[in-house]
Every structure is written in structure tokens, then in C-alpha cells.
Amino acid sequence: MSDIQEISYFIGTDDHDAIDPTEHRKSLAERFARIRAITKELAARLSVEDCMLQSMPDTSPVKWHLAHTTWFFEIFVLERSDPHHIPFDPQYRYLFNSYYDAVGPQYPRARRGLLSRPSLTEIGAYRRTVDEQVLCGLLSGRWPRALLDLIELGLHHEQQHQELILTDIKHGFWGNPDFPAYRMLSVPEIKTAPDHQWIEYEGGRAMVGAASAGFSFDNERPRHAVLLPSFELGSRLVTNGEYAEFIADHGYDRPDLWLSEGWAWRSREHWKAPLYWLHEEKSGRGSPERVFTLGGMRAFDANEPVCHISYFEADAYARWRKCRLPTEHEWECAAVKSGSSRAGTFLDSGLLHPGKTMQNSGIAQLFGDAWEWTQSAYLPYPGFCTAESELGEYNGKFMINQMVLRGGSCATPRDHIRSTYRNFFPPHARWQFSGIRLAR
Amino acid sequence: MSDIQEISYFIGTDDHDAIDPTEHRKSLAERFARIRAITKELAARLSVEDCMLQSMPDTSPVKWHLAHTTWFFEIFVLERSDPHHIPFDPQYRYLFNSYYDAVGPQYPRARRGLLSRPSLTEIGAYRRTVDEQVLCGLLSGRWPRALLDLIELGLHHEQQHQELILTDIKHGFWGNPDFPAYRMLSVPEIKTAPDHQWIEYEGGRAMVGAASAGFSFDNERPRHAVLLPSFELGSRLVTNGEYAEFIADHGYDRPDLWLSEGWAWRSREHWKAPLYWLHEEKSGRGSPERVFTLGGMRAFDANEPVCHISYFEADAYARWRKCRLPTEHEWECAAVKSGSSRAGTFLDSGLLHPGKTMQNSGIAQLFGDAWEWTQSAYLPYPGFCTAESELGEYNGKFMINQMVLRGGSCATPRDHIRSTYRNFFPPHARWQFSGIRLAR
């Protein structure tokens, strides 16, 4: 079972001695049950037909997310726990493999929406069966610590897909002329956002990245020192109203504000505003009448954080303000300094939309509400190395042509995020809850 | 209500006097109920998820077919019958309009598979509601003859979509690595196909096209004279076994046998055999091990008619045999001469796969089993004119870059087909039950 060992890369080995094994198993089982139930709950409001939607190759049907997260446990935990494991369905190995070449070939990503079979009901049974087997093995006390660490990894993986379930179904519903709501959401009352202020940070030598204790993804490691110049960060996320000023000032029509490749995307895709803004009159510039949310169409609220913008838009906005975006290290240092308190709007709140801060002093909204584009490319940390097993494919092979986002969003489970957490998307991606914090 | 009048173009006005109005209404109502029920039945075996499948832009989800055929009655019958007609759902006018620009804009064809809403249940309610309203109006006796003729047209339209439901779901299931069956089908016993013989036809002046009595589509009119040289037709459809000889003789690798544009398609799409043939070893030449049918995977049967081939393949095969394909007029004359008896396998048989003829003399399989590609381009007959209303868009605007097919297939309702019936598809289309009859 030596190939299980290296997965401990994800979990600091320091922890292993510190924790009572029985307590650890119990606590893990409890979390397993809870997190898996949340995923199921997220899908519960959707019809069988909704769960089949795949509106673009970047997104996946909810049914596929439900199956793939289960596949993860079956392939990486159950198969390793028992060389005689009988697969729930041998075809699933292929159908629900996302991108693990070492596991085998993959059903084409862009065609996931064409799998009417297996049915949602069958996927439900798949989930129940795997859940039982995992819990049974876990509680048996016979599984080695390395397998438990794989379950830990699987839960963090599951939480990533919880967020994707929401962002993907939002995009799927956006393509329907009736603009369906994922569920009824109460519309927050109108409150004026606090002033945008600058928070100063002194430069110097700083440590970034995840320490060896506790769970973290391989891409957060190793912890290492960096040199930072002095910098300032905006006190809160940029609001819809502020972003509308950029549009009103012809921000989408001035190539000097844009990266060259961003301008090409804007032109090809006819971007004139963030994704999900709806101008009744097409030529409308500035604030739209309505914005599409997981609660359906809602009146435009100038005080909310702007989101669903690409890196290119975030960067152009910052340039227009004569500022820039933070680097991921600047962001991390500010987060650590702020105490890393995860105070913003997360999935757990049920709001499913970025919240407004009322905080008048200090730095706000570092966590939750909307992911913050940084000007850091998603690259390996010095000394980064991947696990030898299939799980080496988890993060490393995507380290090109993507930018780092930090802090989580209103669709992220609160206990999933960390100061060292590195999310990443190509600079043109817009369907995530991605927003802007300024730096200078 | 003058705009209803011209629809009588589809129905020979000669009929109007000949038939007792009350009898006509009763008989029409009976057929309406029966044909609409068949459509529903065709969908009944499919899961909610299956009904959402759209595997390529040319195909449509079954749910969409169910809705669109209903839309046809609502827009062209109910709306015209009552200026105050309250739509079942105002959005449907847009969502389920196939291509009638005169009715209004259309939801993009290629995105029909992304409509998780309205649900299949709602479409069921739509069908029931419209059915009741049509039957009620029809039996009331207050509807003018022109409206009745529109119902007649709607029923023929419905039957066209019955065939498409089957060909489209077949294509959708083909994309699933489990190759689901639409339903269990009994596999016919192995019988050797009768010899391929040549049937002679004398040339001369012949009348083709639909007479003014009885229903026909506008594209079958007007009836007119043509000059035919003497010709011979193959006594039956080309079989899988015969077609496999073409493949074994490198038919897919010899550009001299192919139309230039066909060769380009073959190269771009990597055609090596008819659609739905499955060679376990990719390089396999000649007969495959298995063929995908609406009953799932089935062993290759050399005696069945070949089908699911493009015009390009039919034409290349004929050239390889030093023959050609028939013209549509040759086919029609042979069909008329044979008595137009619709003896082949149709939808009604429930076989859902082309049948084998046992007929040893004379011409066989003119009707049913597989559509026969002709070497005639789909063009207007001399004197063709379209209806002035929206229904003018039914056929005429497709008269370019398509070839005529004749005779119907195993997925065509038997009472839908005629000797004068002109089906049409672009020469690269392969997902219909399209086969080959030779001529020379």
C-alpha cells in the first residue's frame, strides 16, 4: 500500500502523531456525512432535467458533479482499500473521470450533457452505496491513516464541486429565456457601501504558503519566504456602482486600458458589461436594469460587489483607476495580518450572492463574497513537487495560462477556505463569482 | 379569414365537394386523436433525461419535438380560429418555433438541448390542452373547411416528427458509451437476400407529381410531364453484405469513386463505414462485428439493407458498381407502375429497423425499410409556388443543396408516404434511415 503513503503530501505529517486515532476517525466520519449531505441538498432543488444541463464545455451538469465526486472516493479510497473492490458500474471509471490520465481515458468533457444514462436516480444510488462503503471502512478502524488522508482530500474536493454546482447551474439557467431561479432568495435591503479607503502594509520579508500542519493542497506548498515592497490594498471589494462608472466612461471601448489578449476576447465576445448584467436596450451603457442571480432576475444594486468579471476586466478596471490588482502574496499577507477571520458571505449563509459589507474601518471582505483576481500567474511555488500517484494530476498540470484568485466567494463553503488557498482560472473566465480588490 | 384559404394549396380543392362535411370532421377527429397518441407513445419509453438529449445541431430533443408539433396546431389552427386565443404560454411561440420567420424569432436551434424548463411534464400538459381545444373546435362544426385543412397539414407534419423522434434519439443514444436500446427488439432470423436483378422500364413521356385530389405537400406539385429515357432499376435495396464488398475493395480510400465534396467530408469526418457500424478493431475493413440499432447493439446481418449512409456514399457505391442512382422521376414511375403498394417495413410494424425482402421477382422494397437517395436535386417543380402565408416557409426555402429521397423507411408511418412524396436532406446527412437502390 506504499502508493497511498505519498498522499500524505496533502496532509501535514506533523498532525499524525498529535491526534487520537479514534477521535480522528469519528470526526472524519461526521464530516464526511455532513459534507456529502450538503452536496445532495444543493442538487435537491433542481429537476431531473436541470441536472443534465451543460451550457458550455467549461461547465458540467449537476448530475455529473454528483457522480464525479463519488467516483473520487470510489477510485482513490475504495479501490485502494481493497484490491478486490467490485465497482458499482465498471463504465463509471471512464464516464466520471474528469482528467486523471493515470486512471485511464475520459469521456469527452464537452459531451457530459449528453449522458441521459445513467439516470439521476442511478447516480443517487451510486452516492448512497459509496457513502456506506466509505463510512463502513472508515469506522472499522482497519483503514490506515493514509486512506483517511485520502478521504480528507476527497472532502475538500467535494467542496470545490459544491461551488461549481452553483456556478454551473447559474450559467445553465442564464441560457434559458425564462431566466429560472435556482431558488427564491430574499433581496437584501439597500445599504450604501462604506467609502473605499486605502489600507497600508509595510514591505519586507514575509512567509507565504501552507505550513506542514493541517490540510492544504499541494499547490499551497512549500511554505517559503518572499520579499514584498510596501503596498496598499483597497478596504473592500469594488462595487457594482463603481464598476458602472468605468463602463459609463467608455471603459469597454478604450483599448489602452486593456491587455492585448483581453481586448481580443472583449471584441470577439462582444463584452460590454459583466456577465449576468441585463440591459433592456442593447446599447445601454452604465448600470443595467437587472442582474441575473441564483434567485432569478433582480434589480441592479450599486452597492454590491461587482462579480462575474474576467481577469481582463478586473485588470482594465484597475488601470482605469490608476491602480493595479494585488499580487497573491500581498493578499495573503494582508489576510494573515487581519487574523484570517472568515467574516464574509459564504455558501453556508444561503444567500448565494455576494454580500455588502458595513465595515467602516480596516480591511473588509477579504474572505467570501467574491473571489479576488490577483495579478499573480498560477505557477508552482519554489520547491513544489507533485505526488507520485494519480493525485499528482490534481493541481500541477494546470500551472500555465491561469491567474490566481484568493479569498473564496458566496458559493464557497466557509470551512473550505484558508489564507493560503490558491484558486485559479484562465484570465477570460467569467462564470465564477470573481470580483476586484484594488492595490497600489 | 382569407389567409386561411390558401392553405388549401396543400389539399386538393377537388376533394371539398366530394366529401360529406360531418363525416369529414369525424374522420379527421379520429385521425387527430390517433396520430397524436402515437407521438406520445413514441416518447413514453424514454426517460425524462432521454427526452432532453440533443447530440448535434441537426437533431432535436424529443421534448422539443413533442412541443413543436403541438405549437404547430396552436399557432396555425387555434390562433387562426380565434383572434382572442389565450396562449398556453406566451414564451412557447418563441421557444418552439422551428424556422417560421413570419411567426417571429426562434430560439437557437443548436441550443434546444439546453431547455431544462419547461419540463417534460409541462409539455405533456401543453399537448393535452391543445389537443382538447383542437378536438373541441373541430367537432363543434363551426370551423371552416380551411381550418380543417390546416389540421390535416398538422397531422402530416406530426408524422414527419414521429420519424425524427426515432432517428434523433438513435443518434443521441449512439453517443452514450453504453449504447442504450430505445426498446427491446426481436432480432429477425437470418435469411439470405434474394439475388439482385435488373428491372427494365421503358422510357417516354410520363406524368409525375401529385394530382389535385387528396393531400400532398406543396413540393409535390404541380403534376407535370417529364421525358424519361429507358432505364433499369435494381430489384431491391443494396444489402449490408454488398456494401461491405465495396469497403473491402477500398471503396473509402479511392477518391476516383467519390464526388469531390464527398471526399472532403469523408476525410474530415474519418468515414470508413456507414454510421452505426462498429468495428472493434479500428482498422477493420469490411463487415463490422456489430451494428447499433434502436434495439441496441446487434450482430451484423449481411442480408439487411444497408442504411445510414450519406448521398456521397450511395453515389460512390453506385459508381463502384458501374451503375448510378435513380432520378426521382424514374423512381416515381417505377413506384406507380408497381401499384404503389406500400409493402415494406414501416413504423407501424414496430420493427424499427429496415426489413429484409423475400420477394424473388419483380421490384421489391420501393416503400419502407430505407429511404432511397436519388440523384435528383431538391428543386421546385415547374410552376411551383408557395402559399402566401407563413406556411409558405414549410418547404420552399430549403430548395438548395439538398438531394431528394424517396419511399419512406422503417421509421415512417405507412399512411404518411406516397409515390409522389419527396423527402430531402443535404448530401452529407447520415442519421436518417437512408439506403441505396441502383439504377442504370
Next chain:
Amino acid sequence: MSDIQEISYFIGTDDHDAIDPTEHRKSLAERFARIRAITKELAARLSVEDCMLQSMPDTSPVKWHLAHTTWFFEIFVLERSDPHHIPFDPQYRYLFNSYYDAVGPQYPRARRGLLSRPSLTEIGAYRRTVDEQVLCGLLSGRWPRALLDLIELGLHHEQQHQELILTDIKHGFWGNPDFPAYRMLSVPEIKTAPDHQWIEYEGGRAMVGAASAGFSFDNERPRHAVLLPSFELGSRLVTNGEYAEFIADHGYDRPDLWLSEGWAWRSREHWKAPLYWLHEEKSGRGSPERVFTLGGMRAFDANEPVCHISYFEADAYARWRKCRLPTEHEWECAAVKSGSSRAGTFLDSGLLHPGKTMQNSGIAQLFGDAWEWTQSAYLPYPGFCTAESELGEYNGKFMINQMVLRGGSCATPRDHIRSTYRNFFPPHARWQFSGIRLAR
């Protein structure tokens, strides 16, 4: 040398006895020298750089035309005349093969503009060398009649490329923001076009296609009988002014006037007027300020025939006029009846632009000025068969998804055209001198 024999398919064998062999050789040599010289002359006004232009995959560089027409004589005449023929350059077999799979593989069509080598100078030497060898063999008296027939074919082929040289360079220059002129052309004085009248033709049985005497392409054969209904043709080509009325009446914005596929092209390509019309203000509807010609930009002249339109536009225009386009057989019968006198503007005139007729009665402009789109698909005549040799690829393999044009244009050599001549292009093609004659 049996494989040379079948080429006589292009030349009626009836001729062979009738003509004195020595006279025939002399006359053929004289025509060979004259026609080859014209091609050279057409290129002489262009710079070395102009001759490399390939502005889209459908067009070819002038240098390529010069080489390919020479290749035709080398491959089909010189190689067959002498099994020990030493090629001018062995690579040319590949580089300048247009589409003859039987001759061997072909340099990719879309990349012809990337051949900076061989140079134009080398192609000039190639032409001179092959010309000498052909003339030498031809005048030697030792070549069989079949080889002479191949030279005849090569000359007709050469003339087709003379027209393409002009249409291709016109398209190439159109892409240059300076709109260069191919050469200075005198602008014809303004004359009002005669009224558009209807010329009646009685229907009945008619013979169409080329007789066995004299040269014709295989696609014009065999001569056969057709039945024609009575019909009327417009007395002249449709003018720019008449076409501008169609545009002013929103002809490009009304889908009901267009074939469905044509509407898709118009939308994708943003067609708002014929190719080469230039509206200074983009939104301009109706007559443009200027039109691009081989003489450069020229003021719009409402009385000239409209040209550079696709079949889709011709068809939409005819529908808007409540007329239709002629069939190719109607056109041919009218041409024969008119005496087939080739009275219009041809390449020989040097005008290089469609001319205006002044003829006030009878049918005008059947020949020359602009090719006339017919509503006939380009299909084989009954009994058509191709030559067995490589030359079988000359025409037959293009008989799909193309429409027939008749009558020649201002870029066609006058002695190249015939009443039975069938030109063909896909319905979306616009870069030829293609115009409209109405029928009803």
C-alpha cells in the same frame, strides 16, 4: 496509347473524318500559340508581387494559373506523347496539380499563395519550354489525332483560367485598402438601359446539350430531349439600378425572400449589397457611391448589369419581383432560338466590365457581360459518363451542391462560349461576374 483514345469523348468523333489532318494541325498550332499568348498578356500588367496574391482559398495566385495551365499540357499531352518525357521539374507534378487524384497528390489549395518559389521567372521559362515542345510535336505530324484532341481540350481549359485570372486578381486587389486597378479602363458614357420586357417562348419538346460534332465538355453531353412548359424571359440582364430598388426595399432584411441557407450566409457574412459595392457610410441602403472594378474604383452606374452576386441573392431578387430564375434548359432554348450570336461584352473587348445593351427589342445580353444564374442544379445529363482516364475528373466530380450559370461574361473569351456551355459554382459564390436574368 489506348488511354488517349477516350479523350475523344470531348471532341465529337464525327469531326475526325471531315477535316484535313494537315490543315487541322496548322490551325490548332495557330490557336495554341494565340491562346497561350493571351494568358501571358493577361499577367503582363501585374507585378511579380501581384502574381503571388491568394486572397481566399477559392482563388489562386496568377502565377499558379500560369503554371497550372502549362502543367495541363505537360501532364496530359507531353507525358502521353513520350514515355521518356523528362519533366521540366519533377516537383511541378505535385505543386501545380489542381485536383486530379489520378495524377497524384496535390499541394494544398489554400496554400498556393505561399509558394514564393518557383519564381514567376521560372514559371515563364516553364511556359516557354512546354510551348515549344507542344508546338514541335504538334507540327511534326507524328502525333495521333487523340493527342491533338487533348491539346484542344487544354486550350479550352486555358481559356477557363484566363477568366479566373481576372476574377481572382480582382478579388485580391479588393483586399488592398488602396484598391489598385488591374489596368486603366475607360468609363463608358451614361446611357439609360432599355425597358425590361418579357419575351415569350412556347413550351414543348426540345433538344438540349452538345451534338457530337465539334468540341464540347463532357458535362454538355449527351444531347437529349426535354419537355419545357411555356415560359417568358426578361429581355435583358437586371441592372444595378433595379437591384438597388431591391436593397432600398429592405431586400437584405427580409428572410421571407431568401432561401434558408442563403439567409444564413447573408447573416454570417453580413451581406448588404453585391460584392464590390462600396458605401462610404456603412449603414447606407440602396445605391453605393462607388463600385470596385478591374479599372479601380468607379462611380456607381445604375444602368449597368448587376453582377458579383450569389445565387442566393439572384434568387431573392427574383422572388421579390414575383418572378423566378430561368432553368438552364429554358436559357439554352432561348439562346438557340436567338441564333446563338455572341453579341455581348467578352474578354476580347478589353472592357473587363459588364457592358450595357442598347437593344430595344427582342432578347439581349444572352451572351457575355455577366454569367446568368439558372435555377438548375449542376447534375449529370441522362446518360452522362466520364472519361476513363484522369480527365474523367475534369467535371463529373463536382456535380453536387452547385448551380449552373450560362452565357459567359465580360471576362470570358468569346470563342470559348456556346449555347450548350454549362458553368457552375456553389450558390454562395460571388467573386465571378455573375448576374441575373428573370424568368416567369
Next chain:
Amino acid sequence: MSDIQEISYFIGTDDHDAIDPTEHRKSLAERFARIRAITKELAARLSVEDCMLQSMPDTSPVKWHLAHTTWFFEIFVLERSDPHHIPFDPQYRYLFNSYYDAVGPQYPRARRGLLSRPSLTEIGAYRRTVDEQVLCGLLSGRWPRALLDLIELGLHHEQQHQELILTDIKHGFWGNPDFPAYRMLSVPEIKTAPDHQWIEYEGGRAMVGAASAGFSFDNERPRHAVLLPSFELGSRLVTNGEYAEFIADHGYDRPDLWLSEGWAWRSREHWKAPLYWLHEEKSGRGSPERVFTLGGMRAFDANEPVCHISYFEADAYARWRKCRLPTEHEWECAAVKSGSSRAGTFLDSGLLHPGKTMQNSGIAQLFGDAWEWTQSAYLPYPGFCTAESELGEYNGKFMINQMVLRGGSCATPRDHIRSTYRNFFPPHARWQFSGIRLAR
């Protein structure tokens, strides 16, 4: 003339006082004449037709390079020197603008090969005219220092295009089945490459980036401190022979070695070896028979540095060797430590192909031979800001989705390169002389 001032961003202002103005003018004039002459010389071996070649949108015709580098001086120097400057041709402002939106719209990049006019002769005249005007103004002594700095910038810009002329024509000739040589090159004798050794570097705080004295591009600034861990660099570039081992070991068939996006490129483009390697048998794995060079086809030499590979290939190779690529800062520190002596093969040598080192100890080939892919994304240095004028577009707007290359190549002018020089290309680019140095 305030807008000229900021260009001094490119030139350290410290220099201004230190240099005698007259001497500076003279020396600049001498360099201007020399560098401009080199460009002309590079094009002199090419035919008029060669100079029109554009084999892909990324490359440009040599004629375009000749014009654009001249345009740079006309727009940024002559226009600014004299508000009444009469343009050589007003259209050139548009035709030869590469990407400066602030200067105005640009002729589409992908269509540069379609400009047969202006002719190469006219571009020659354009060069001579602008050269005279620049020299005249420069020597007049009346131009302010800021204008002189713009000339300096223009010369560095010119040198960048000298390299592109060679890489672009190489790619253009590669598409010609005759594989023409740019010019005859002597083939170096076979010498065994020295062993690959590891050179150790101690980590710590280091300064990187260009100091304020001397010319540098904006992207090299500001100079700033970084923290480096200890590292090792390969003693020389990776050779063809070493790279062939990677291929022989199925390096192109193992997705685990590749970045995910790199694997997609490899699959779509069918990469099996570096660009310009020619295997006679397509399936050949390992060393090819021949390699295409600017001297035409040449036998494979295992001891030469591998080049013409993408970042994806460099990265996969490094992973296969269980190493990694250097960061740009590691490379720069090593270069500084080595004394920055530019000892490798540069454009000046006339070899036009990467050279082989014979150096047996210490680090070799840091400069020249082949650009070295680093694992650093091309991003702004901390505190980077762009010039306010049009020249702000020079570098900054490309800082996304590109990777940094260091050290120059055999096509780079020796006096163009520096230790701080940052070249950049998208990770899939292969047509530059780009190679590999390992790190760990």
C-alpha cells in the same frame, strides 16, 4: 514637446549628463546607419516573392518588417520632430502599424501577406527617405535629447525585427515542399558536446532588473530585490541527442509528463518532435534523418542544442529528466555571476543556427545559440509602469499568458542582448530559436 519626455523611461536619465551631446549624436548616427543597413542586408538575399510570404498569422512578410521598422521612426521620431511632417504615404500609417491603438487602427495582422502593393521597391524608397530625414535631423543638432532617445528605442526595436525576419522566413520556407535555403551555410564539423554538469548557486537576496543607467526596455524595470533559494543550473543547453532520448522514451505519448494545456496542443497539432525535424517515415521515433535550417535541409546533429520547441515541450522534457526549468531570476543571477560575457553564437556570426559549445567547465551558452524558456510568467516587475504615450503599448499590454525567455539566440544581434533582457512568447510558440536549460 512634453510627450516626448517620458520616453526617457526607456533610457536611464542618469546617462544624460554623463555623455557629451555631440559625441552622442555622432555615435547614434553611426549606429543608426549600421543597424538599418543590417536589416536591408538580411532582406537582400531574398527574392521579391520571398519577401511577401506570410505562412501563419504569427509571422509577417519580410517586406512588412522592412516597412514597419521604418514606420516606427516616421511615427515616433519624424512626426514628433516636426508638426508639419509630410508623410511618405498617408496610407502607411494604417498599413504598417503593428498594434499601437493610440496611433490609430491597424491593417489586419493575418492579412499582411496580401499586400502586393506597395511593392518592395516602394518600401526600399520609404526606407531611404526616412533614413535620410532621421540622419539629417539627428546630425542637425537641433533635436532634443528626448528625440534621440526615441531613435535609440527605434534601433532596439529594429534589432528585434531582424531576428523576426529570420525566424519568419524560415517558417515560410518550411511550408515550401522544396525546402529552400535562405542562404548557403557551412555545416559545422561533428564535435561531441561536453558532459552535462550541474553548476551550483547559493540562494539569498539578489537584485534583478535593469539599473537606471543605459538603455533597457520598460519591462526590465524597476530593478528590485528578490529572494532566491539555492539552485543548480545545467552547464549547457540540452542537445538534440538528449532530446531524442526523450522522444525515444515515448515522451510525446505520456500525458503525465505534460501540462494539461500542452497535451491538448500536442494532440491537436500532432506534435511528435521539435518543429523542423523531418522523419522520412512518419512513424519514426527518436532522431530524424534531417533537420531544416536557414541553410536548407541538413543532416541531424545530436550535439547541437535542441531548439524550435514550445514551452510545453521544454517543460515536459525537464519533468522527464526529473528536473525543472530555471526561473528568470535564477537565470539572471547566473548570467550576472558569469560576467555576462556574450560568448555564444549570435546573428553577427552569420551561422544562423545554434552553435555547439566546447566549454568543459563552468556554465556555458547562457547567451546566444538558443533562447532559454524559463518557468516565469511574463508579468510586470513590482512598481512597473508604462510610458504615458503610445509607447506605453510597447510591452505592457502583452503581460498575460506568455512565458519569459532569456539569453538571445543565433538570430539575435549580439549588442541587443543583456542579462536583464526579457523576451516572451506564448507557451505554444515554436518558430523561434527556443531551447532548454535545465535547473533543479
